Amino acid sequence: MGRAMVGGNAATGPNPRADPRADNQRDDSASGAPAPAAGFISMLTWLFLLLPVAAASGWLLARRGERQRGETTCNADPAFFRGLNYLLNEQPDKAIDVFLKLAAVDNDTVETHLALGVLFRRRGEVDRAIRIHQNLVARTSLSSGQRGFALYELGRDYMLAGLFDRAESLFTELLENRLQQKRALRGLIEIYQAEKDWSRCLEMAEKLKLLTDHARADQPIATEIAHYHCELAEDCLRRDDTAPARSHLLAAQSVDPDCIRSTMVQAQMEMAGGDAESALVLYRHLARRGPRYLPAMLPGLLECYRRLGRQQVAAELGELFRAHPSPPLMLELSAAIEREQGAPAALDFLDDYLREHADLVGVERLLDLRLRTAPERARTGDGTLLAVIRHVLALQPAYQCEHCGFEARALHWQCPSCKYWGSIKAVEPDPIADPAVLKQRRIA
Ligand SMILES: [Zn+2]
Numbered sequence: 329m330g331r332a333m334v335g336g337n338a339a340t341g342p343n344p345r346a347d348p349r350a351d352n353q354r355d356d357s358a359s360g361a362p363a364p365a366a367g368f369i370s371m372l373t374w375l376f377l378l379l380p381v382a383a384a385s386g387w388l389l390a391r392r393g394e395r396q397r398g399e400t401t402c403n404a405d406p407a408f409f410r411g412l413n414y415l416l417n418e419q420p421d422k423a424i425d426v427f428l429k430l431a432a433v434d435n436d437t438v439e440t441h442l443a444l445g446v447l448f449r450r451r452g453e454v455d456r457a458i459r460i461h462q463n464l465v466a467r468t469s470l471s472s473g474q475r476g477f478a479l480y481e482l483g484r485d486y487m488l489a490g491l492f493d494r495a496e497s498l499f500t501e502l503l504e505n506r507l508q509q510k511r512a513l514r515g516l517i518e519i520y521q522a523e524k525d526w527s528r529c530l531e532m533a534e535k536l537k538l539l540t541d542h543a544r545a546d547q548p549i550a551t552e553i554a555h556y557h558c559e560l561a562e563d564c565l566r567r568d569d570t571a572p573a574r575s576h577l578l579a580a581q582s583v584d585p586d587c588i589r590s591t592m593v594q595a596q597m598e599m600a601g602g603d604a605e606s607a608l609v610l611y612r613h614l615a616r617r618g619p620r621y622l623p624a625m626l627p628g629l630l631e632c633y634r635r636l637g638r639q640q641v642a643a644e645l646g647e648l649f650r651a652h653p654s655p656p657l658m659l660e661l662s663a664a665i666e667r668e669q670g671a672p673a674a675l676d677f678l679d680d681y682l683r684e685h686a687d688l689v690g691v692e693r694l695l696d697l698r699l700r701t702a703p704e705r706a707r708t709g710d711g712t713l714l715a716v717i718r719h720v721l722a723l724q725p726a727y728q729c730e731h732c733g734f735e736a737r738a739l740h741w742q743c744p745s746c747k748y749w750g751s752i753k754a755v756e757p758d759p760i761a762d763p764a765v766l767k768q769r770r771i772a
Pocket of ligand 1: 729730731732733734743744745746747748751
């Protein structure tokens with residue numbers, strides 16, 4: 329299995345399949361260093377590492393001055409001054425090495441180390457985060473809870489470094505030892521998603537479902553499981569393997585009865601099998617249940633009409649439109665009315681639509697139709713207005729994630745930003761508001 333190794337780095341070595349903790353031997357030497365007095369390596373010392381070198385150096389010098397004046401007492405380790413010297417000479421990496429060796433990891437400082445590692449990772453300094461977390465997991469004095477935290481954070485470091493094999497190995501170890509199980513499963517799911525290994529995503533999500541408190545779940549795990557079944561069904565259909573595809577779709581609908589995608593894939597499967605009548609029933613069902621997915625399903629629906637030789641498409645679409653007046657349906661319906669009843673009827677339809685919907689797509693269609701078919705109804709400047717509207721529309725997203733606000737031009741079943749499933753939906757226009765309401769909004 330090919331594994332992504334984006335951003336592999338020198339600190340972690342070139343071989344992502346190596347033992348995730350192979351570098352620990354090097355870090356073990358730190359435990360052999362003479363342990364300084366507990367107060368000597370204080371939390372503040374760690375904070376120095378996060379400050380610019382100049383600021384850290386200044387603070388250290390001031391602290392050293394205090395010590396020399398006898399305000400505090402300690403047995404200074406020569407290694408500390410070597411580390412300080414590295415800081416003064418703007419060699420923070422060497423300084424961190426020295427301080428890491430100095431730091432005695434005991435129950436009082438584990439949390440500090442964990443926080444420091446996470447902080448380094450968030451700053452993008454993944455090499456340093458890995459070094460800190462490797463140093464932690466190499467210790468035998470950690471409690472099993474602390475060890476679970478450290479292994480998980482090391483796994484996250486490896487994920488960020490693109491070393492998926494190492495991360496997978498650590499997360500699997502956590503699962504086997506019943507430590508950080510939910511977070512480890514989430515980590516494994518992220519890895520398998522990146523590899524599009526939907527079977528293993530499904531396997532991990534099923535395990536997560538057993539551990540999840542459904543009332544508090546951030547996203548219902550059932551939604552996610554249904555999408556993995558849909559991904560697997562689509563894989564099967566690409567191989568013309570209809571029977572397993574059908575059972576995956578049934579499983580998706582059984583685990584999440586609201587799963588629009590499974591019905592959509594089923595409709596596509598019926599079409600591919602030549603059963604346009606069944607596909608049409610499914611599409612009509614979909615339009616009622618998920619009108620915000622109409623842009624994605626309309627081509628299939630129109631293909632059904634074509635294959636079934638339906639002549640009165642405007643009447644069929646009109647019935648759907650009355651229940652769900654969405655922009656893509658408006659566009660198709662106006663085109664069908666123009667074809668079947670002529671341009672004036674289509675213009676009247678668009679005029680009625682725009683009285684109720686603040687929809688630039690509708691305005692664009694109206695102006696285009698007016699300029700193209702009824703120049704006597706066009707106004708001076710309509711051409712310019714049309715160009716401006718097309719420019720604005722080209723910059724507008726067609727879809728948006730309901731969870732994180734990510735904007736997209738096309739439908740993604742999984743949000744590329746927040747990784748939620750089924751949260752991206754077509755952007756719908758606002759209804760035309762009462763002038764008094766609009767005035768209130770402007771004041772607010
Ligand atoms: Zn999102």
